[in-house]
Amino acid sequence: MGYDFKEIEKKWQDKWDELKPFAAVTGSDKPKFYALVEFPYPSGAGLHVGHPRSYTALDVIARKQRLSGYNVLYPMGWDAFGLPTENYAIKNKIHPEIVTRNNIARFKSQLKSLGLSFDWDREINTTDPDYFKWTQWIFLKLFEHGLAYKKEMAVNFCTSCKCVLANEEVVGGVCERCGSEVIRKTKSQWMLKITEYAERLLSDLDDVDYIERVKTQQRNWIGRSKGAEVDFTTTAGDTLRIFTTRPDTLFGATYMVIAPEHPLIDKWRDKIANFDAVAAYRDEAAHKSDFERTEVAKDKTGVKLDGVEAINPVNGRNIPIFISDYVLISYGTGAIMAVPGHDTRDWEFAKKFNVPIIEVVKGGNVEEAAFTDCETGIMVNSGFLDGLPVEEAKKKIVAWLAEKGIGEEKVTYKLRDWVFSRQRYWGEPIPIVHCEHCGYVPLPVEELPLRLPEIESYEPSEDGSSPLAKIDSWVNTTCPKCGAPAKRETDTMPQWAGSSWYFLRYCDPRNSEELASKEALDYGTPVDGYNGGMEHTTLHLLYSRFWHKFLYDIGVVPTKEPYAKRTSHGMILGEGGEKMSKSRGNVVNPDDIVNEYGADTMRLYEMFIGDFEKAAPWSSQSIKGCKRFLDRVYALPELLAEGEGYGKLEKSFNRTIKKVSEDIMSLKANTAIAALMELLNEIAAEKAITAAGLKAFLILLNPLAPHITEELWEQNGFGGYIHQQSWPEYDESKLADDVVEIAVQINGKLRGTVEIPADASDADAIGAAKVNGKIAAELEGKQIIKEIFVKGRLVNIVAR
RNA sequence: GCGGAUAUGGCGGAAUUGGCAGACGCGCUAGAUUCAGGUUCUAGUGGGGGCAACUUCGUGGAGGUUCAAGUCCUCUUAUCCGCACCA
Numbered sequence: 017m018g019y020d021f022k023e024i025e026k027k028w029q030d031k032w033d034e035l036k037p038f039a040a041v042t043g044s045d046k047p048k049f050y051a052l053v054e055f056p057y058p059s060g061a062g063l064h065v066g067h068p069r070s071y072t073a074l075d076v077i078a079r080k081q082r083l084s085g086y087n088v089l090y091p092m093g094w095d096a097f098g099l100p101t102e103n104y105a106i107k108n109k110i111h112p113e114i115v116t117r118n119n120i121a122r123f124k125s126q127l128k129s130l131g132l133s134f135d136w137d138r139e140i141n142t143t144d145p146d147y148f149k150w151t152q153w154i155f156l157k158l159f160e161h162g163l164a165y166k167k168e169m170a171v172n173f174c175t176s177c178k179c180v181l182a183n184e185e186v187v188g189g190v191c192e193r194c195g196s197e198v199i200r201k202t203k204s205q206w207m208l209k210i211t212e213y214a215e216r217l218l219s220d221l222d223d224v225d226y227i228e229r230v231k232t233q234q235r236n237w238i239g240r241s242k243g244a245e246v247d248f249t250t251t252a253g254d255t256l257r258i259f260t261t262r263p264d265t266l267f268g269a270t271y272m273v274i275a276p277e278h279p280l281i282d283k284w285r286d287k288i289a290n291f292d293a294v295a296a297y298r299d300e301a302a303h304k305s306d307f308e309r310t311e312v313a314k315d316k317t318g319v320k321l322d323g324v325e326a327i328n329p330v331n332g333r334n335i336p337i338f339i340s341d342y343v344l345i346s347y348g349t350g351a352i353m354a355v356p357g358h359d360t361r362d363w364e365f366a367k368k369f370n371v372p373i374i375e376v377v378k379g380g381n382v383e384e385a386a387f388t389d390c391e392t393g394i395m396v397n398s399g400f401l402d403g404l405p406v407e408e409a410k411k412k413i414v415a416w417l418a419e420k421g422i423g424e425e426k427v428t429y430k431l432r433d434w435v436f437s438r439q440r441y442w443g444e445p446i447p448i449v450h451c452e453h454c455g456y457v458p459l460p461v462e463e464l465p466l467r468l469p470e471i472e473s474y475e476p477s478e479d480g481s482s483p484l485a486k487i488d489s490w491v492n493t494t495c496p497k498c499g500a501p502a503k504r505e506t507d508t509m510p511q512w513a514g515s516s517w518y519f520l521r522y523c524d525p526r527n528s529e530e531l532a533s534k535e536a537l538d539y540g541t542p543v544d545g546y547n548g549g550m551e552h553t554t555l556h557l558l559y560s561r562f563w564h565k566f567l568y569d570i571g572v573v574p575t576k577e578p579y580a581k582r583t584s585h586g587m588i589l590g591e592g593g594e595k596m597s598k599s600r601g602n603v604v605n606p607d608d609i610v611n612e613y614g615a616d617t618m619r620l621y622e623m624f625i626g627d628f629e630k631a632a633p634w635s636s637q638s639i640k641g642c643k644r645f646l647d648r649v650y651a652l653p654e655l656l657a658e659g660e661g662y663g664k665l666e667k668s669f670n671r672t673i674k675k676v677s678e679d680i681m682s683l684k685a686n687t688a689i690a691a692l693m694e695l696l697n698e699i700a701a702e703k704a705i706t707a708a709g710l711k712a713f714l715i716l717l718n719p720l721a722p723h724i725t726e727e728l729w730e731q732n733g734f735g736g737y738i739h740q741q742s743w744p745e746y747d748e749s750k751l752a753d754d755v756v757e758i759a760v761q762i763n764g765k766l767r768g769t770v771e772i773p774a775d776a777s778d779a780d781a782i783g784a785a786k787v788n789g790k791i792a793a794e795l796e797g798k799q800i801i802k803e804i805f806v807k808g809r810l811v812n813i814v815a816r
Numbered sequence: 817g818c819g820g821a822u823a824u825g826g827c828g829g830a831a832u833u834g835g836c837a838g839a840c841g842c843g844c845u846a847g848a849u850u851c852a853g854g855u856u857c858u859a860g861u862g863g864g865g866g867c868a869a870c871u872u873c874g875u876g877g878a879g880g881u882u883c884a885a886g887u888c889c890u891c892u893u894a895u896c897c898g899c900a901c902c903a
Contacts, residue, residue, distance in 0.1 A: 018855080229898090232820060236899065243903080260903060273903090316901085342901045352903045360817085361901055430902050550897080624841070626829055630822080631896085638828060641841045647856095687830070690840035697840095759836040764884045766836055804883055809835050814883050 019650040021614030038133035040089035049086040054548035055093040058119035063126040079719035083743040091522040093140035098511040102442035142514030149465035150531040173201040178476040208434040226582040239430025246423035248326040259348030264409035267398035268376035269353035275345035276301040289322035316365040357382040439482040443508030451495035451502035482506040516563040546579040586631040616721035623685035659706035673746040759810035785811040
């Protein structure tokens, strides 16, 4: 057996190209459904088998929704700016634009070979000036609203890419992309104030349908902590402000710690007797990369400031001040009050530096270990807080601080502002001009897009500035405001920029007046189903939610949140269960699979491979089962027989329609396929299928295996195309059996089965069970204690 | 260290959410077709016992709740992922 999938798939892919049946209709009066998958970075390696898992899953939904009467938008595009292309360009002396074009061509033909129903008329590309014009426009709007600013700051600098990285791009102390060492460097950077949106990014998660682990990761990343800021006076006269989540333990604060970068250190230079030691420690900390700084986490280090002490406001006691790199300048106020009795880090430090430890919450043994349980516990050694439970003590001390004017309740976040500059060529130029008289001046909107200049070499310079800085003719310009000579910003935007709003552009991709028209956005947004990898949960997802909220605030988009629903697929692993990688040599190329088995088999297998959300190993054996199934489907018309409706399989068809409809929408195509396989087995056993049955079967299978079903539809002369048909409906009344087989248990153990009418009463069912020969024998001479009947399931008789 | 998830046959995985564990597929065994291999078809396939009807054990491990536990609770082990001195 077997069918000529090569010919059939080519035929239908050409047909779809010609007829464009999957184009979303502008101005349709049908209800809309917006299905979205993360657009790929068109790398030189071509499509990976992981890509189609996500794309097929949403393609199945998109096709099913079209058949169910929706005007479906299922678009695709290219997130094409970025380092690998640029590095390839540097190495091979080819313009990144050409590299990008070639890679896109390859990706596109690969995607087409899978029969994905993308609306190719809406294809977008982040490197297209007509697209990035609007990325730049959004940046100017952010700038106009004070959300983009320039800041001199220590940044992560990749020694190999010669490039500044966002915190999120540093993984385990090394560059996320190339794995090289990351050091700290001070540079003037464009920043975006995502922190201004922290609270909304957190609380609005309640209104969206994201899978729980995505929400959890976003919450952790935003990292909201409620506590208080408290002012400590010092013997130097200056006030030292700290942040704490445990203001209730203020009486237990026996020392202070400030970050090595804290500005007061320099101010106190003359008062610190051991300034040399302090400065040495500070230099040491500055030279450590973030990685080293966190790597030595176990052993606490620090230097005590001689000559300056702080005064604990609750009891007037003088307490020492240390500098230590376990306190981070970037979080809170860069200074803490240390309560060794009730904080593990403070406890370790106090033990090492012989600082007194005071117990202020009862319940542990602070000489043995810090007692950190803050839920329960009663305050001790804490003056006016004594005897209060922790929660009440917090309220009381905050009120006391407020009254004295030396502190207040405060919420802080781990989330930091977004470092938005890259010293690279292949990115969107930042449309800002620096004028000596006017400062940073935005380019007038009419001058957008600001294109990249043609250059000879794409290498960043050794000092870490962008290759654009070398192009004098581009850099030197005039100030849009005063006309004086001025210089262009030479940094470009990070790759995250173009992907932060792309889903909006799909609604109206060729608009040259706006990023998308109001009507298009009103109709198209929000995205109804967005699927992507877990690796984008904290970066892309958060950044695009931030931009969307900003665009909502300035009246550009109609919804607060961009994505109504977010799901995430598991990785496809190599045959042995490890990650697929070139170095392991276990990479499966989708082209090979399509060649050997066909796109429909490939699609079916990727959907059948397992739980969509979990990682699953590829199996070159298992895929054969999917091919066999399609071969059997291809032979199905041989069984065509006369008959009304679904013939003898009325019930099975109705059940399968229900199951497949539900499973597809909840991304459980694996069990939908299993249901179709079961139905096929039943048809085969019956050796007959009615015309209506064949039609329904093909439509149910169509979203999963579109080519073969189009072909069979046509071959059997069912009229029109299968993609024009309506999704079959099931009849609720035909789902249930008249007679059901239920289990009979005695003392919870299965002892037999009995057939009873589906609507049998308790008494009838139990009666039927008892007269069953085997059951009766078992019950012989026993006393019945309890009888349980679960409708349609079982009877359980408890007997002794 | 903190947070999250997962654990079911030889393998990938199902299980209406507390109700007949192992659907569906792979693999394997036997038979048929074939010169042979492949394909296809038929039957079987969690472990132990039995010729058999049947019986007993069984969802990482140990307890518990319940008429009934893969599913709920407590403890525990292993693996994966995320964050990592966040005061």
